[in-house]
Amino acid sequence: MEKNKIRSDHPLDAMLRTDRIPHIWCPGCGIGTAFSACMVAMQASGINLDKTVMVSGIGCSGRGAGYTRLDSYHTTHGRAIPFASGMKLANPELNVVVFSGDGDLFAIGGNHFIHAARRNMDITVICVNNLIYGMTGGQAAATTPCLAKTTTTPLGNPDPPFSLPLLAFASGATYVARWTILHTRDLTKSIEEALNRRGFSFIEVLAPCPTGYGRKNKERSLDTLKIYQERTVIKNGAHPMDAVMDFGNSITLGKFVDHDRPTFSDNYDRTCRPHFA
Amino acid sequence: MKYWRVPLDSNDIAVSRGMVVIVEERCKGCGYCIAFCPRNVLELSPRYNVKGYHPPLVKKPDDCVNCHYCETICPDFAIYSLEIPGD
Incomplete structure (x- = not known):
């Protein structure tokens, strides 16, 4: 009852289902910031919001x-x-945005990601990378850094993680960027740019998970943001191969790839139904 | 903000002024707005909100320059700033 009385005039309220706010994300979780950057970018980009769809998978970011x-x-x-x-193929007028987490997009959904990038589907993928499976209880994911402690790797993770920008680039994505939730302005600008371009756009957003990752690795969310502040280096145009992510040393951010090539629909129309094109 | 020298045109530049609005019921007390406000306008309030978190408190309202950084970094849509029209 108390909940329904909450009134606010937050500038993003028009974009939110306010009856569901406050959301379920933990205090200090970075997904809310990434989500709000996405909403601001959608508002600012001038795309028709009635023809914009957001798709999520499973997990906290989902x-x-x-x-x-x-x-x-x-x-x-x-x-x-x-x-x-x-959805994009059935109705090519739509702007389709995928907002999901690293576990959903790169572990169970890894194959879908590489093939959509290979075909250059005209969608925007925003991946919130919190380095762990947050919702299921902090198990090691495909993006958990080497030696990080999780509930399934109490002695430290023996495996190296995926480099998501490199994976996206190698699979054929035409726009690849990496930011953190601290770099909100660059992130918002990047999402805006991705929304207004054709082809497969991929943006990785580093975000702290204080409950799943931080507690095991003695890292409060504010400490994570301090690491983002002190150790990130912005190198726009760097090769994704050089996009390092070493939390003890340096993290490369920036827009790594931005080039054009025919999308899935272009190629399909040209090859399979030339009389329609 | 600290300058290593005072800009030559510092007298001519109109600095915008802002007013911070806090939606206390939504706050989860993560402290991002307090830690990363470039003008240190905010501090942690000793009071509790309805969910038992400490929301921020506007410590130096005159220092806010309406940069909206607290608004963009808040994960809970609980803070925003409005421009105070200059004269």
Whole structure:
């Protein structure tokens, strides 16, 4: 009852399902900031919001679709990109944005990601990378740094993580960027740019997970943000191969790739139905 | 903000002024706005909100320059700033 009385005039309220706010994300979680940057970018980009769809998978970041007032889809685990691809092909007028986490997009949904990038589907993928499976209890993910402690790797993670920008670039994405939630302005600008271009755009957003990752590794969310402040180096145009992510030393941020090539629909129309094109 | 020298045109530049609005019920007390405000306008309030967190408190309202950074970094849509029209 008390909840319904909350009134505010926050500038983003028009974009949010305010009856669901406050959201479920923990205090200090970075997903809220990444989500708010996404909402600001959508508002600022001038795209038709009635023709914009947000698709999320499963996980903490997957809750994003439930908090936006746009048309949004909360899909099955790892399948956000196939749903988004289908939607884009059925109705090419739509702007399709995938907002999901690293576990959903790169572990269970890894194959969908590389093939959508290979085909250059015309969608925007925003991946909140919190280095862990947050919602299921802090297990080691495909992006957990080497030697990091998680509930499934109490002695430290023996495996090296994926480099997401390099993976996206190698698979064929035409726009690749990496930012942190501290770099909100660059992040917002980058999302805006990605929304207004054709082709497969991928933006990785580093975000702290104080509950799943921080507690095990003795890192409060403010400490994580201090690391982002002190150790990140912005190198726009750097080769994704040089985009290092070493939390003890240096983290490379920036827009790494931005080039054009024919999208899936272009190639399909040209090859399979030349009389339609 | 600290300058290593005073800009030559510092007298001619109109600095915008802002007013911080805090939606206390939404705050989860992460402290991002307090730690990263470039003008140190905010501090942690000793009071509790309805969920038991300490929301921020505007310590130096005159120092806010309406940069909106607190608004963009807040994960909980709980703080924003409004421009005070200059004269």
